[in-house]
Amino acid sequence: MSSTIENVDRVSSLPEEVVSHILSQMPMKFAVRTSILSKRWRYSWTLVHNLDFDDFHPVYGLDCFSKFVDGVLELCKTPEVILFRLCFSEIWVRRSSASKWINEAVRLNVRELDIQVILLELPISLFTCKTLTKLRLDCGVFDLDVWNCPSPVALPCLKTLDIAVSREPSASAFKLIHGCPVLESLSLQVLWRNDEEEYNFNIPTLKRLRLITMKCVSVINKVVLNLPNLEYLFVGGILCSLFVMVDLSSLVKARVSYFEVRFSDMLVELLKGISGAKSISWSTSTTDIPLDAPLPKFPNLKHLDYKGGRFWSGWPLIPQFLESSSELEDLRIEELDESCWIEPQSVPTCMLTNLKTIELAKCKGNKCDVQFMEFVLGNVEDPKTVTITCERLRQNEEMRFCAELLKLPRASRHCEIHFVGTRSRTII
Amino acid sequence: MSEPDVIKPEMMRSYIWLQTADGSIQQVEQEVAIFCPLICHEIHAGMGSSKTYPISLPARVNPVTLSLILDYCRFHQVPGRSNKERKSFDEKFIRMDTNRLCELTSAADSLQLKPLVDLTSRALARMIEGKTPEEIRETFHIPDDLTEEEKLEPLKNITDDPRIRLLNRLYARKRKELKEKEKLKNVEVEAEHVDDRSVDELLSFINGENGDSKEVKTVKNKKKNRRRKDQQKNAPVCTISNSSAAPNNAIKESNGISSVGHDDRVKGHCLPNINELLKLQDSEDDRFGLEDEFDDCDIGDGIDPEIKEQIDREVEDFARRLNSDWPERVQELLSLGQERRPSLYTVNGNGCSARRSSSTGVEKHEK
Numbered sequence: 124m125s126s127t128i129e130n131v132d133r134v135s136s137l138p139e140e141v142v143s144h145i146l147s148q149m150p151m152k153f154a155v156r157t158s159i160l161s162k163r164w165r166y167s168w169t170l171v172h173n174l175d176f177d178d179f180h181p182v183y184g185l186d187c188f189s190k191f192v193d194g195v196l197e198l199c200k201t202p203e204v205i206l207f208r209l210c211f212s213e214i215w216v217r218r219s220s221a222s223k224w225i226n227e228a229v230r231l232n233v234r235e236l237d238i239q240v241i242l243l244e245l246p247i248s249l250f251t252c253k254t255l256t257k258l259r260l261d262c263g264v265f266d267l268d269v270w271n272c273p274s275p276v277a278l279p280c281l282k283t284l285d286i287a288v289s290r291e292p293s294a295s296a297f298k299l300i301h302g303c304p305v306l307e308s309l310s311l312q313v314l315w316r317n318d319e320e321e322y323n324f325n326i327p328t329l330k331r332l333r334l335i336t337m338k339c340v341s342v343i344n345k346v347v348l349n350l351p352n353l354e355y356l357f358v359g360g361i362l363c364s365l366f367v368m369v370d371l372s373s374l375v376k377a378r379v380s381y382f383e384v385r386f387s388d389m390l391v392e393l394l395k396g397i398s399g400a401k402s403i404s405w406s407t408s409t410t411d412i413p414l415d416a417p418l419p420k421f422p423n424l425k426h427l428d429y430k431g432g433r434f435w436s437g438w439p440l441i442p443q444f445l446e447s448s449s450e451l452e453d454l455r456i457e458e459l460d461e462s463c464w465i466e467p468q469s470v471p472t473c474m475l476t477n478l479k480t481i482e483l484a485k486c487k488g489n490k491c492d493v494q495f496m497e498f499v500l501g502n503v504e505d506p507k508t509v510t511i512t513c514e515r516l517r518q519n520e521e522m523r524f525c526a527e528l529l530k531l532p533r534a535s536r537h538c539e540i541h542f543v544g545t546r547s548r549t550i551i
Numbered sequence: 552m553s554e555p556d557v558i559k560p561e562m563m564r565s566y567i568w569l570q571t572a573d574g575s576i577q578q579v580e581q582e583v584a585i586f587c588p589l590i591c592h593e594i595h596a597g598m599g600s601s602k603t604y605p606i607s608l609p610a611r612v613n614p615v616t617l618s619l620i621l622d623y624c625r626f627h628q629v630p631g632r633s634n635k636e637r638k639s640f641d642e643k644f645i646r647m648d649t650n651r652l653c654e655l656t657s658a659a660d661s662l663q664l665k666p667l668v669d670l671t672s673r674a675l676a677r678m679i680e681g682k683t684p685e686e687i688r689e690t691f692h693i694p695d696d697l698t699e700e701e702k703l704e705p706l707k708n709i710t711d712d713p714r715i716r717l718l719n720r721l722y723a724r725k726r727k728e729l730k731e732k733e734k735l736k737n738v739e740v741e742a743e744h745v746d747d748r749s750v751d752e753l754l755s756f757i758n759g760e761n762g763d764s765k766e767v768k769t770v771k772n773k774k775k776n777r778r779r780k781d782q783q784k785n786a787p788v789c790t791i792s793n794s795s796a797a798p799n800n801a802i803k804e805s806n807g808i809s810s811v812g813h814d815d816r817v818k819g820h821c822l823p824n825i826n827e828l829l830k831l832q833d834s835e836d837d838r839f840g841l842e843d844e845f846d847d848c849d850i851g852d853g854i855d856p857e858i859k860e861q862i863d864r865e866v867e868d869f870a871r872r873l874n875s876d877w878p879e880r881v882q883e884l885l886s887l888g889q890e891r892r893p894s895l896y897t898v899n900g901n902g903c904s905a906r907r908s909s910s911t912g913v914e915k916h917e918k
Contacts, residue, residue, distance in 0.1 A: 133653035134675065134691040141660050145672045149680035159684050159702045161693050 135163045143170035147205075150175045151195055169200040174228070177210040189220050196227050203254075204228055208237040218244040225249055238262070250276045250302065259285040261312075276302025287312040291320065300326065307331065314338065316363070321345045333357040336364070343385070348396070356397060362389050362407075368396035378404040388416070395419045405440075406430035417443065424448040425477075431459035438462045438491060445471035452477050456495075458485035464494040470502045479507040485514045488524035493531075500533045512543040525551060567594060568605035571614050576605050579621055586624035588663040609661035615651075616658040619644075623667055645674045649690055 137145075146154040146168050154168040176192055188211070207228035209221060221238075226246040228236060235257040236249070245260075255278055281303040288296050288311075296311055308331040309324075316339035324332065329350050337360050348356075349369035356371070359380035366389070377397040384390050384407065397403070398419045405428065418440075427444055438459055445451065451473035481499055486492055500509070511528070513521055521544045528540060529551055540551045565581035567590065584599075585591045590606055593599055599606035608617065626632075626640050645652070652671055659667040679687055688695055 130692045131650070132692045132694060133650055133657070135693055137653060137657055138660060141656060141668065141672065144668065145656075145675045145679070148673050148676035153680040156684060157679065157687070159697060160688055161696050164693070165697070 135161065139167065139170065142167050143172065143201075147171045147173035150177050152176075152191070155191075155195060166200075169198055171199070172201050172204055173206040173208075174199065174204055175206065175208045175210075177208065189217065192220070192224055196224060199231075201231070204231040204233045206235040206237070207231075207233045208239075210237065210239045211241070222246045229255075247273050250278070250299070253279055256280050257283040259283075261285070261287040274298065278303045279305070281306060283308040285310040287314060289314045290317055297322075304328070309333070311335070312337065312360075316340065316344065318342065319344045321347065322364070323347045323349075325349045327351060329353055331355040331357075333359075335360040337361070339363045341385070343389070356400075358393065361385065362393070365389055366393045366396050371396060371399065374400050376400060376402040376404070379407050380404075381407040384408065391416045391418075399423055402426040402428075404428040404430070405444075418447045421448040422450065424451055426453045426455075427451060428455045428457070429459075430457045438464055438495075441495075442467035442471070445473060449473050450477055453480040453482075454478060455480075455482040455484060457483075459491070460487065460489065462491055464491040464498070466494075466498055474499070474502045475504055478503050479505070480510075481506060481508070482510045482512070484510075484512045486511055486524075488513060488516055488520055493524070493527050496528060497531045500531050500538065502534055503538075505535055506538050508541065509538060510541040510543065513545060516545060518546075521545070525549070565600075567599040568602050569599065569617070570605035570607050571612055571617055572608070572610040573613065575614055576602060577614075577617075578602075580625075582628055583621055583625045586628045586664070587620070588665075590662065609658075611654075611661040612658040613654070616654050619647075619651075619655055620658060620662065620664065620667065624664075627666070641670055645670060649675075649678065653691075 134142075146157060151171070151174055154171050157164045157168055158166065174195065176188075176195075192209075207225075209224065221240050222244045223246070225236070225238065226248050229246070229248045229252045232254040233252070234254055236252075236255060237257075237259040239259070239261045241262065249255075250273055258278075258281060276299055278299075282305055284300065284303060284306060285308075286296050286299065290313065300306065300309065305328055306326055307328055309326070309329055310333035312333075312335045314337045316336050318340070319342045321344055322334075324347065327350075330352055332348075332350065332353055332355070334346070334357070339361055341363075344364050345367060346364045347367045347369060348371060351370045352373050353371055354373055354375045355378075356374060356376075357378040357380070358366075359378070359382075361383045362381045363385045374397060377400040379393065379397070381390075390407070398421050400421070401423045403421070403424060403426070421444075424447075427448065429441060429444070439462075441456070442465065445454075446467060449472040481503070483492060483496070496511075499506075513524065516524070525542055525544075528542070542549045542551055566578040567581050567584040568576055568578050569584065569590070570576045581594070585594060589609070590599070593606040598604055612620070623644060626644075627637060647655070652674060656668060656671040656675065659671060678690055682690070687693065
């Protein structure tokens, strides 16, 4: 087979396994469409092991889509399904249909199930599926009686669980969680917390946890984390819970991303709980509720990623973080808007010893940025990399900013600033 | 190992000898070569250490693709690279014309180099998804060898069973003939049944999203199905010799269909078990052994006339039942082998009713 012949149909001569692997990497709709390419392609799609049904492409009504899924499941010849995805965010699927489809997927030894459908009834077989390793359930806000979670739940292989519940997770989500003996990664989104229910996370195998509360009433609840092997914690949404950390001894990275904090005490408690982390990613507004208490010490913290964003400015906390983290090596500050930079009383220890990488991302060249850089450049003994990235600045504004940075005195002679503008990069 | 004039430290590495199907031999650094599982196995088996005993690579690996594969291995076998670096390399690496990409996929597959197969498959998948069939055919030079008829035909349960394939082809031909007959008659526009729409929309959905052509096809299919229904209603008692239950079911079905309000089924739904049914009818094998000659579209040739007549009758009946319900169709097909395996129905009867709630739904409608 000479590669100089240009019009040879090579793709059709690939082995069937490879062809079905290719077709498995696209939504089902496109895979099925290959059935009219040619004779050879007529039934290749039936060996696809990923059944991915989404409605991100135009469809022709609920009925048609329903029938399409039915048809595919009937004709599909693969003995084992690896991924089964139902992602109809715009279409309300008939309850019994979705349940039937999931049941069929379970029957085909599905390993990953991704259900994002409004209005859904879950088949009992799902809760005792022996092959399931990954489950995602996001049924929108209307999940009324979705969760007729039977007891007992037994999912012996489930390692990743990603669920969104509209309320009362104990009735559903926690039941599910307790039925997973090898759970390693859990994401729980509570869309509306309307009671004082205590959330108790007691999962020895868990390595990653994401806990988000989107809306809640004004009652505080308690969240107990007894997760000795947890390495990554992501908390976000509204902070309206008191975190009690029984055991977070393995924590490596924490991400705190609240758009609303009800009580600043809760935030401090949370910070105390994650104070052993090596890396923290912070994007939480504290302007409305200034912190009364000082921050706890972060003895292991090496990386701090501090994000601003349009809705929250957060300069005030930076000096506190710097003061509390003597081992800090990398500091990254993103998109902080105009505010004032208040210089700390004394130079934070980390700047004198460990701080190596400083990055100002999505910078707008404000006065506080310059002031901050002045403080940094004047005090950091041995910076390895200083990077400033600007976005959406006009050429003249960029140049002005650059000029101001150039004027700043530097503690270290070897210090170079990598300036990344919208169109060019320079080293100053 | 090669023998350089000046021995430099970096040249003191092991080299492996590889031979491609065209006979050419080349040497590669061992740590690069062992990234390919197949080569790794061969090395452990003692091959490839010298020029006289090179590792013979599978035929699908030609020198050009081998060089690409080795570039890939050379980059990725270095342990210290970050994910970002690897991803960036992959994105640049994958930029090549489709011919080369296919060859590379094939070669990587034969060498069991899964990460590269994944990478190339994804690239090929991106080239396929979102495109119309015409565009895909053009990109890959796929011959358009399906007839229009076949393209519109509902996908049935695929099987290697030659009898099913034969029957499917004959049904297609028969449908065509029926359609032509109907063209002579005057047909009024009727309200569409949901049943019609399901298959038609599935077909149009499968066939592509070209707005106009889709609508044309849909309309055409609806007319086709409607005419067929008329044919059904007007047809005399079925002439198939061994199908006793047929006539009543025919009438029942027509009524059943018109009263179906909503229905989750697709035509292909019922056929999964036919495969099993027909496989059990071993003695029928001989009659259908001629299937090898039928691989082309023109099925008129080479069929034993006696068989042809039998098939025609069956086909006519089957064509009549294209919209029929699952239980009735099972009965019919079973009746083909009723003398031999009377117990079949029980087995499949259980399978049938256990299978879907929609079949019980059907039974309700029949009442």
